[in-house]
Amino acid sequence: xxxxxxxxxxxxxxxxxxxxxxxxxxxxxxxxxxxxxxxxxxxxxxxxxxxxxxxxxxxxxxxxxxxxxxxxxxxxxxxxxxxxxxxxxxxxxxxxxxxxxxxxxxxxxxxxxxxxxxxxxxxxxxxxxxxxxxxxxxxxxxxxxxxxxxxxxxxxxxxxxxxxxxxxxxxxxxxxxxxxxxxxxxxxxxxxxxxxxxxxxxxxxxxxxxxxxxxxxxxxxxxxxxxxxxxxxxxxxxxxxxxxxxxxxxxxxxxxxxxx
Numbered sequence: 169x170x171x172x173x174x175x176x177x178x179x180x181x182x183x184x185x186x187x188x189x190x191x192x193x194x195x196x197x198x199x200x201x202x203x204x205x206x207x208x209x210x211x212x213x214x215x216x217x218x219x220x221x222x223x224x225x226x227x228x229x230x231x232x233x234x235x236x237x238x239x240x241x242x243x244x245x246x247x248x249x250x251x252x253x254x255x256x257x258x259x260x261x262x263x264x265x266x267x268x269x270x271x272x273x274x275x276x277x278x279x280x281x282x283x284x285x286x287x288x289x290x291x292x293x294x295x296x297x298x299x300x301x302x303x304x305x306x307x308x309x310x311x312x313x314x315x316x317x318x319x320x321x322x323x324x325x326x327x328x329x330x331x332x333x334x335x336x337x338x339x340x341x342x343x344x345x346x347x348x349x350x351x352x353x354x355x356x357x358x359x360x361x362x363x364x365x366x367x368x369x370x371x372x373x374x375x376x377x378x379x380x381x382x383x384x385x386x387x388x389x390x391x392x393x394x395x396x397x398x399x400x401x402x403x404x405x406x407x408x409x410x411x412x413x414x415x416x417x418x419x420x421x422x423x424x425x426x427x428x
Contacts, residue, residue, distance in 0.1 A: 201228020246322060249386035252379040253335060260322030261390050268313045269325045269390035275305050276384040277400050282377055292360055292369055293352070296345055299376075303337045325390050332383045340376045344369050 204227070247259045261269065276282055280298040306329050316324035344365075351363045360366060381400060388396030 197228035197231055199228070201231070204228065247389050249328065249389055250382065251328065251331060251386060252382045254331070257323050257328075259324065259328070259390055260316075261325060262316075264314055265316045265325040266391050268309065268316075268329075269387045270393070271309050272306065272325070272329055273384060273387040273391050273393060273396070275302055275309075276380055276387060280373075280377075281380045282384050282400055292348060292363075292366060292373070295373055296341065296348060299337060299373075300341055300345070303333060303341065306333055306337075325387075328383065328386055328390070332380065336376055336379050336383070340372065344372065 245261050247261055248256055249259055250256045279302050280295045281302050310326055310329055313326075316326060347365055348363065348369065351358075351365075355362065363369075384400055385396055388399075393399070
């Protein structure tokens with residue numbers, strides 16, 4: 169309940185900020201336009217004062233709307249991104265969409281979605297919870313952000329985020345979350361290692377990680393992040409479900425590492 173309340177507050181606050189900003193600009197532009205009309209009246213000594221005030225106010229309001237449109241559509245930069253299962257796409261980004269891309273980059277690289285989870289590490293339940301958290305956060309980020317202006321021949325950052333949700337996260341979660349929950353309900357005190365699909369789920373998780381790794385690199389390119397690969401790290405190649413080989417011992421390995 170608290171998570172739903174927090175999400176509702178976030179959506180409300182985001183919409184309120186956008187509305188307040190637009191209203192403030194409209195009021196300021198109207199006032200400037202009205203004063204401009206009065207100045208013109210003084211200079212020309214035209215008797216119809218109301219006409220000048222109204223004309224100036226309308227001109228000011230139109231000016232702020234034009235400026236907002238320009239800020240959303242102008243100064244666009246074309247960026248090419250390779251998306252898993254799709255060909256290379258061209259994206260058109262401005263300052264607003266770069267901010268959204270940066271938020272998405274941070275979310276993807278700080279979760280288990282791109283960080284390795286070896287066969288003898290972590291807990292699958294926590295990994296699935298983290299992936300579901302990425303799904304929810306991505307959806308809320310897109311809801312509260314201002315939609316990017318459509319540009320002929322170019323995709324938007326929203327397209328990349330929604331593609332990640334529908335092609336990667338949703339199929340994975342819809343398949344493995346119910347199966348793990350069924351095992352947990354049938355064996356409330358049993359260790360997760362007794363789950364017959366444990367190895368298969370981890371192998372599929374690694375495959376999804378590699379795809380989301382590519383999305384994270386795409387978000388980084390859209391946000392203008394340099395050396396994104398070194399920040400994200402490398403995701404290991406997926407193992408087959410029946411691969412029971414032991415992981416090589418390493419002094420720096422932390423067998424108790426748990427995903428967020």
